Amino acid sequence: MSGTSEGPRPAAVAAAGIARPPVTERHTFGRTAAEPPGGHDAHTPGDAHTGAGAHAPCDAQDFRGAFRAAELAMAVIDDEGAVASANDALAVLLDTEPAALTGRAAADLVDLASDSRTWEAYRAVLERRRARFRCTRRLKHPDGRTVWAEVTVVPVPESRGALLSIADISDRRELQARLRHLQMHDPVTRLPNRTLFFERLASALEASAYDGVAYGVSPAYLDRRSYGDGRTGRIGLCYLDLDGFKAVNDTLGHRTGDRLLAAVATRLTECADHDGYTRSGGHLVARLGGDEFAILVEDSTGTEQLADLARSVLTALQRPFDLAGQRLSVSASIGVVERAAEGTTPTGLMQAADTTLYWAKADGKARWTLFDPERNAHRMTRQALTSTLRPAVEREEFVLQYQPLVGMADGAVRGVEALVRWNHPQFGTLAPNRFIGIAEEDGSIVQLGRWVLRTACRQARRWQLDHPHTRPLFVSVNVAVRQVWDSDLVADVAEILAETGLAPQLLQLELTESAVMGSAGRPLQALQALSDMGVRIAIDDFGTGYSNLAYLSRLPVSVLKLDGSFVRGFRYDEGVHPSPADETIVEAMIQLAHRLGLTVTAECVETSGQAARLQRIGCDTGQGWLFSRPVAPERIGEMVAASPRGA
Template sequence: MTGIAQGTGGGAAGTAGTSRTTGTVAGFLAGLPHGTGIGTGAAPGVPPGADAGFAHGSGIARSYGTGTMAGAAANPGRGAVVGTGTVGARRGGAIHGPGSRDPRVQDVQAAFNAARIAMAVVGRDGRVITANRALGTLLGTDPARLADEAAADLVDLGHDARLWAAYGEVLRGGGEPLRCTRPLKGPDGQSLWTEVTLSSLPDRGNALLSVADITDRRDLQARLRHLQMHDPVTRLPNRALFFERLAAALGPDAYARGGTGRIGLCYLDLDGFKAINDTLGHRVGDELLRAVAQRLVHCADQAGYGRRGGHLVARLGGDEFAILVEDSTGTEQVSALAGSVLAALQQPFDLAGQRLSLSASIGVVERVVAGTSATALMQAADTTLYWAKSDGKARWTLFDPERNAHMITRQALSSMLRPAVERGEFTLEYQPLVGLGDGAVRGVEALVRWRHPQFGMLAPNRFIGLAEEDGSIVELGRWVLETACRQARRWQVEHPEAPPVFVSVNVAVRQVWDSDLVADVARILEETGLPPELLQLELTESAVMGSAGRPLQALQALSEMGVSIAIDDFGTGYSNLAYLSRLPVSVLKLDGSFVRGFQDEEHPNPADETIVEAMVHLAHRLGLTVIAECVESADQAERLRRIGCDTGQGWFYSRPVPPDHIPTLLGGT
């Protein structure tokens, strides 16, 4: 429906009005019947189409059927408006008109101006048509002055490309309402935070802008976040904030902002803190943590690293702390920081009338940001901290990729040990034990090998220690014992013409403690048919030193069964000779370190020969036989024979070989 606007002017003749209709707040917001709106009425005698505000004139206009207001650029059918010049308007829009006789229009005008939330009507060109008093108060100006101002400038939308695009979409009548948070300058010059909303007005072609002051709410949120992201004891950033900052330092924005492109981390744990906390109480422990935090912050501030000072000292929990170094310049810088932290924490703490001392173990990681994840960085830091503690504590240790690769390999091997026994991935090789007097093979030592599907053939030193740590040595040792005994019996049966040879099998400490070794040996000997005198069990000095209770009883039972007991690597452990007289030991195996001293024919070490000769004579006086390991030359073998050693073992005679090679050696070579 189109309409002809009629207005009665209360202003002076000649005061310019406008005949263009823009619609009222009532028309914008309430959709009143007849298209009633707020606008300006033209004073008598003023030519239609004039585009100027007026100061005092007011009038009422309504639509009467069809037609168009002469000279008007208004939307057809929207109705004419009630207008006043007290606020001022552009294109005929006014905010309130005391001369309006329509109560609905007056209600809308009053509500708009009395609203506590700041509002303005914005045209398609982005300029303010009308503004209420709350917006003027918020911006510290008369709302009349806001007419025709660019709305985007009032709420600072033009500096954000994303917001600017969304803003234009709303003005064009499409898209979702724009909602954002913007900082503004208040009337007193102080910064305030606002929540800005811009939404299209249906069928009007304009938009409604609202601005809410959320400064108090934002301050409260900031205080709550600070409490949430900081440790209550030390006031340092906590684990959550640390990982948030770490993720940002490793994120894509880190590349855009420039810098060195590197990152460093000092991950530390207090040595001896638990003892202080347990003995002096948690109150003293908390005071100590606060004092430690102060020293860490001081060290970080003194370092002055990073182009933006991008360091973060955080308490990750318990007595664990971290210092994040953004834009590090290399390992030297982060290592120097770790050194200063270590020195600072080693100074005594005077707390609760007591002087307390502690130290720290620090893992240091420094690397390129590209390709690094937070998980990988923290794993490296945790591993390096473990190294620092295992190396003796009170030190810092730098991440070593080679050492880490070795550790990863160990972990992989450890996890696959038990399944490998079940899958039959282990095999035995045998190394001859040769009589030094006649050169005849007296026995063989069974040496286990792991045919690993990924790493190939592995020697015992690659996995035996792991098997002892996780307990799989019991199952593996039982398999080795049974396989070796079965093979020795097979040689005896298949080669009855050859002198019988004994088989020597290594036994770990955990096999003695964690299994019934005596029962296992008895069962295996019975099942395989191997005579007990053809089985020799080798134990290290540490396994038999101080033996009492179950281990001693087991050794005695095995000896009474007819099994020979040998002490492996003799001379490198406790070297306490007292146990030789009370343990059922029948053989000593001299460690290869003594035999290697015989290699230099031109400049032999007389001390080595004297020590070996003394041990051989002592063993013989106790009724023990002696096996020398690592015999690699004829000269070594001859010198060992001269001083009375009974048996030799080493590459001079044979490397460890598969079981089918042993029969060729049984005749003595």
């Protein structure tokens, strides 16, 4: 048989020893089915174009030899995926002879049927629905080592078969693994770093979410489920940092600091390994940066497990460290979070852990603190108030209520205390204890205090004008120390009194005992200037702070407001026996104040018995629910109108 109408065969086909078979013959892989009886001396199909087979640049025998001698493991497979011909490299890789591979399923040799996605892609190539398929597989070498192989399957043109090749990429994988290890681990402690920690955390949460779907359980049941294989569907985290680590770096140097971090990492790993061995498996210990570490507990068994782990960590870290001649003692603060993994996000878990760590430090350090949803809700509310307080002052979302100050001798209203309320659009009406501290921290107390002072003075003047035949009421306004330091309080008061027309004698400014008793320099000068102006200065909550009576005599103070805790100590109603000590203390303070020329107001008067006793021991005015709760200015106007003329 000389030249045929088949035309030149593609190199890939020739290399595999494949010729297009006659219609009446079935082709056989590994040999040329249409090869003439004359063997290799006869013309090949390519001779039709060369004119002489003896001068062909390359014949089928050459291609078959190249196929068998190639270092790349290869096999020709038919459209059913059976090996038709395998080269020596593949036989060596699989520790067998090439002939022994003929007829075997290629998918079984390189594990292509282990997952549906890979199998479908492989079949698509065999069925000519896809031009190429490539995947990575881990194979077992005859010498026992693991071989990472890149498996490629491509169709052979003008043939029903395909070429399978297997490239050993173990060295590449090893290099990638080394680079990834360097990228994912901290060089000082050799622990997983922040990147690997969050990768593991996200993976753990995703796995728990998948388990919830796979097992068909409800979210409520996820909190208490157990899969019977150590899986609990929960996750725990101990987030810690070292107390005072910066001082170690600053005094002993960064090299000692690094040694300390490495030693801490070792002890944390020991604690985690011990807990993991006795409980539910290994835990991930990571250095997140600086002196911050985390212990991730997958499938935790509850808060008690995390509490035990935190206690063991504290105990371990409290043992002294011997570092190249340096003996160091450190402590740590730990935030502990344990919850159901379902519905938890990495960001949410870390926010909770960070918040709890902050609590541990705020509570005194060298301790662990468990996440408290209620405390966190309060914190979140506080944060929301902080972010909206200053704009709220500008929008005037605040109102004033007034509580009467009543003369103990005759029951007449002598004055009122102005109490600010915040009409918050989200949280409703808020009392001062919810936002005054925030205002003092961020400085908005100056602007808010100025608004309160102006509004209260304007209202006091309005009552005076509306009821000209009654004794005018004085108004008492609370002043924060920061108002004295961060603003010109004296100038503000003078401007507001002039603007509203209120007499200075009808304004009383209240400062806490701790603020007044510690006054010096500018605050003391401001108080003296206000007193010289005619404004009355009152010490609020007297008896609970410094109580420096010698210092009291040198302050420009005109009124003492006794803290309500003293008044509560002598109740006569409801079978409550009075406290002789509280009565004696209150009586002594009243007598002392009178000798110093001061008047006394008792706060938190709630019963007629308390009022009667305060009247007998000489208290000047009282304030409390017995007389009235804080009310709107209109109600105070009604009280003034009902008072006797001239009272």
